[in-house]
Amino acid sequence: MITSDSDYTDELFESSDESSLSDVEELNTIDIMTEQDWVDIYESIDILIVDMIEDNIVRISNSSMYKDIADGVMEILYETFPHVFEEVEDETLVQDLYYLVEQIVDVEFEQMNIPKRSLTMTIDTLEPMSVDNIQMLACKIDKLRNIPQPQQKTKEWYEFRFNLLSASNLWKVFGTEAQRNSLIYEKCKPLDTTMIEYVNTSTGGAMHWGVKYEPVTIMVYEDMYQTRVEEFGCVQHPKYEFIGASPDGINVDPTNMRYGRMIEIKNIVNREITGIPKKEYWTQTQMQMETCELELCDFVETRFKEHDTDSHFYDDTEHEYKGVILHFVERPEISEEGQDIPLYKPCAPTYVYKPMSIENTKEAVKMWIEQEKKERDSQNLALFNTIYWYMDEFSCVLIQRNHQWFAGAIHQIEELWNIVLKERIDGYEHRCAKKRKPNTIVSMSDVSNSYLTNISPKPSICLIRLDENGNVM
Template sequence: MICINELKPLNDIFDTLEPPERNIPYNETDLEELRESIQMIITDFVENNIDYYKYEDFNDRVYEHTNEIMMNLYNNLIEVFEDINMYDFIMEGINIYFNLIGVPRSYKDSILTTPKKERNLAKHLDHLREIPQPQQRTDDWFQFRWNRITASSAWKILDSQASINQFIYGKCKPIDKSKYSKVNINSATHHGHKYEEVSVILYENMYNTKIEEFGCIPSAKCECIGASPDGINVKRSNPRFGRLLEIKNPVSREITGIPKKSYWIQMQIQMYVTELPECDFLETSFKAYESEEQFLEDGTFNKTKDGKQKGIVVCFNNGTEPIYKYPPINISQKNFDDWLEKTIEENTNLSWVCNTYWKLDSFSCILVPYNEKWMLSVIPKFKKIWDTILKERETGYEHRKPKSRKKKKITEENSENIVVVKVRTESFSNSLL
């Protein structure tokens, strides 16, 4: 028997130990084959589901499909590659595909692409300028729009049957000019109109460019389609020369940098009609100050305390509708006062209404490239719907009219579930005193 005090002292050998070599069951060739498999799955999905490009979650759909295939068909391989991050491999594959092979739905910002000198852009823009344009809100203008699928409403044709019916019904019924004469200054549409010029000024200032409007342009390839881009970059020395610009000024919608389905479709049609391959999608969110005092107290005349852009929109009225005037960006307070006085003197036919003091709350500008394969895949759908419109203008379209909901009749069986509440209102004013 050995006593514990008779044992020899132990030596610390921890630092001398080396882990055994791990027997990794795969090599670099296996990883390359895994990458190739992922690329094949992505390519197959995109090419066979070209219509999915229109969806806002298109990239998520590509990932989810690829991941599902990898998990189901390559389950044994997943166990072999258990120490690698499959998410990273799939995302790497998606990035490679859309950078080198396929057309991305959109980019993360307004990147500059490699210039393609396939034609004279200046000459092409001159051609677009020469296209006859009916004066806005004239009979010819109404007819022009009534007889075409416009880019802003084309998404309805690629939506539900209810949306298709609504679109056909709207194109068949007589033109309602009255809706263009009504102005609701509190509507989201008017908000976008009011700040659109501010967005253009900010864009021009940020990218040192010039934006020009081109009106409603008919397609030279499909006569039933037309588009009215917000503008086109026309500064020849700018690398964005010839790039379209589409502007959205949401009131409450969160700006994510990913175009909604309807907006993405709108831009694709604009590029198809103008034959220009790129469009900057600009989203700006403006917040109005409650007063001039609040505006002046927040930072400087041009920037908020937290560095956001500030400015002023001056509202006049011509007796029918509001007319907006926009001072130069980053103008000083003194120069603004001089500008306002001069603007009022030059517009004696207008009545000054108010100044709107704003700050830029959010700004996003991304590049959306033209997707020819997607566009060619939907042209037959547009033509089919347009043929239906032309036919039903002659044969009748009332069956397309949205059905009104019928009010539920009160019967003896359900009358006992009705609760009648009587409210006395004559004393409300007294109770608030």
């Protein structure tokens, strides 16, 4: 049966014309159906599915597309062959017919050379690459390495990305009118560099969690698959200069069977990991592969959790992957002699990750921490927090580059970008989302003193206490 994602994992995608026709013969034993009925139905199903795929190729980014096609075909069959379904009392026939539709959907996607939406793969299913393929990938990787670009997360990098539709938000092109408006407004509104600096200092929220644990996922991935991953920054599309992508990494070990494969990482906080790429993530990986001209991407989802105490970390024998992150902050200058509670100067956090090669023993970890503290001291950094993490879940599915999807999608992308260029000159304010103005609520306390309950608080000041050596206590 086609799953809700219909990403056809390897086990599900074993259909062929022969198997579908044999299903017809089996169904043909039902008395109320003539042989001609089945021939007509089969031909109708085949034509309907091909038309639906060709007319809706862009919708393959939706995880429900395959099921939507099957449901749509069944609706038309009900209308086209009412005499068949009106006489059917046994629901088994309808279920069998639905299964036949699913089988033909599989066949048509295969015959049209449209890759499966995603694949669940193990190391055993990978085949060694040919020498020619390795050399071809080596040329592509060297080309990507030599593309001049600003350093990631810098002001120049954000300005560069501002003039691109990035892979991470391009899914909005195919979304609702509100999502399209949001993307156009975002790309028309002048870039606020002060907000960039503010965002970089924040250590809360799901976005920061993902950034913090991305290097950990890379370490786990490299260890698990015995490979090496390299980062390539923000890459501009070689043909469509308004498209850019920042892949989380590319496998660069030519001796590994994953050589040349991209990796896209999502470190999950509070949603279920299903192994089924969401629409926005699938679109993101497609744009990354198109931009870097690579054919495969490992879509990795992880869930990391943190131990409350170091003793829990050392006592943990359940989780194979665990480790330590050191959170450093810029050491504040003490303005007055003898003052030990200086004002903390906001700055981006610095994270240092314990290498996998260092054992998770108290002695080894303690020695590593002391060494890192000494090295960071020369950079005027103080250890703010020690984080003991463990990996709770890991999922890796393969997404293949879908050339047919991009061919069908590029005109919509180009159309939206032309709107951005036009409205940067003519005005874009009409696309701003209308904000609701909350009413100020005045409450009364038990002693009849009124106070306001929904006024945004003023920014707070972070205070840290230092010891005599300048380390955070």
